[in-house]
Amino acid sequence: MLIPRPAVLRRLVEEYETVPAEEAATAGGARPxxxxxxxxxxxxxxxxxxxxxxxxxxxxxxxxxxxxx
Structure with missing residues (x-):
């Protein structure tokens, strides 16, 4: 199994966890x-x-x- 670079993986997780929260605040939690x-x-x-x-x-x-x- 390939292991992703920690910096890349950390950025992906942080960005994913931030994007849905921002969308819920602006779009009423509609489709991602x-x-x-x-x-x-x-x-x-x-x-x-x-x-x-x-x-x-x-x-x-x-x-x-x-x-x-």
Missing amino acids: SKRAQDLAYTLCVSTGTQELGRALEAAHRLLETIIPA
Whole structure:
């Protein structure tokens, strides 16, 4: 399994977690934007998962393993 660069993975997670909150505040929480969809897809590919929840869990786990907080 390929392991994504920690800086890239951290940026993806941070940006994904920020984008939906901003969208909910401005669009009333309607359908996710293209950017949110792209980030979710990239997180899934980067972590070798097919579900966003699992991708976020895997990303956080990888970041803790690679660079403990």
